[in-house]
Amino acid sequence: MSTLEKIQQLMRERLGLSEEQVQPGQSLEAIGIDSLAVVELMFDLEDEFGVRLTDERTPVTSVQDIAAVIDRALANPEQLKQPASA
Structure with missing residues (x-):
């Protein structure tokens, strides 16, 4: 399932x-x-994709925009959430 499909x-x-x-x-x-x-x-x-979007400044005005933001975050290791340490 694509990012867009999961978001939908x-x-x-x-x-x-x-x-x-x-x-x-x-x-x-x-x-x-x-x-x-x-x-x-x-x-x-x-939470669903395991990414942090706090630094995202791109305007989000459509369903496709949301998918683009998530795809960029997934491609950037710095935006991946780190597992909580025990």
Whole structure:
């Protein structure tokens, strides 16, 4: 499953959105996701993908934008979460 597909699935499950609402080019604003919901979603995605997105400054306005941010984080070892030490 691609990053985009995982994000779409997570958005459907956690936000109660339909498959039509989470198409790649779909605007987050158009599907009723406000800035607070975007922040909460990004925290969920950090956990789901094991990355840190705290330094991300790219505007996120669509489902595809979210996938691009996650893909960049996955490609950057510095953004991968480190396992908690025991």
